Amino acid sequence: MTYIIGMISQKGGVGKSTLARMMAREFIAGGMSAKIADLDTQQQTCTNWAGRRAEGGVAPEVQVQSFASVKTALEEAPRFDALILDGKPNASEQTAEVARASDLVVIPTGQTVDDLHPGVVLAHSLRKKGIAPQKVAFAMFKTTGSDRENAAARQxxxxxxxxxxxxxxxxxxxxxxxxxxxxxxxxTSFRTLNERASKLAQSVIDKMAELGERQVA
Ligand SMILES: Nc1ncnc2c1ncn2[C@@H]1O[C@H](COP(=O)(O)OP(=O)(O)OP(=O)(O)O)[C@@H](O)[C@H]1O
Ligand SMILES: [Mg+2]
Known part of the structure; x- marks a missing residue:
């Protein structure tokens, strides 16, 4: 079975592509095969990053391919253990398609209400379109280190x-x-930063496992 994870947001620049790259790298480092489907054909953030990675000889190699549609991206799924869909912002139709196709949808968000509100509005709109809220998870990105702000954002x-x-x-x-x-x-060159990012990556994996168990049950 292939895990399909979608990174989506309404707001731009929240961390979708960063998250997609981290998850692909972590799956591959863990011995699984993974591919990023870069659905942002204008920016091609992940595609360009994979070019820099290959150029710099960074191991392990991460495969990224640009796709104009979710449908063609999904044709890749059977060849990999994990397919990561990197969506584009402000694209309600594509975003809904990504959410429908994914086993888990991750919405990265900052901690301010300015960032949180559009994320929740997006999750509600997906819910109205029939996406189960259980498969939607928020990821806290670009946090500032204030425990109080962090707790309030989570709440x-x-x-x-x-x-x-x-x-x-x-x-x-x-x-x-x-x-x-x-x-x-x-x-990165900093162990603490790597560990902090790893913790988030591990919780994406844990969430996938939890959703898988629920499907089997
Ligand atoms: N934790 C962080 N600290 C500082 N900069 C970050 C962090 N995470 C991501 N960035 C930077 O923020 C910018 C936006 O991140 P990213 O491209 O992942 O967002 P995105 O949601 O994919 O954006 P878009 O909506 O344009 O596709 C990038 O320049 C990225 O390098
Ligand atoms: Mg992006």
Missing amino acids: YIIDAGYSVLDGEVPVSTAYGSASDIGKAITE
Whole structure:
């Protein structure tokens, strides 16, 4: 069975592509085969990153392919243990298609209401379109380190009826620098930053496992 994970948001720049790259890298490092389907044909963030990664000889190799439609991306699924769909922002139709196709949908978000609100509005709109809220999970991205703000952000999402993944990715220029040279956010030069990102990656994997068990049960 192939795990299909969709990274979506309404707002741009929240961390979808960063998350997609980290998850692909972590699956591959864990001995699974994975591919990123880059659905943002204009920006091609993941596709360009894979080019930098190959150029820099960063191992393991991460396969990324650009697709104009979710339908053609899904044709790749049987060949991999995990297919990661990197969606584009402000694309309600594509976003719904990604959500429908995915076993787990991750919505990265910042901690402010400005960021949280559009994420929750998106999750509600998917719910209205028949997407089970259980397969939607929020990921805290670019956090600022205030425990109070962090707790309030998590509560906001829980109160709206959705789950938040354990762990969070703090804002750090080192993450951006890693990405500039084709690395994932679990591959920076700083062990603490790698560990923080890894914790989030592990909770994505745990969530996938939990959803899988529920399907079998
Ligand atoms: N934790 C972080 N700290 C600092 N910068 C970050 C962090 N995570 C991501 N970034 C940077 O923020 C920018 C946006 O991230 P990313 O491309 O992953 O978002 P996105 O949701 O895919 O954006 P888009 O909606 O444009 O596709 C990138 O320049 C990325 O390198
Ligand atoms: Mg992107």
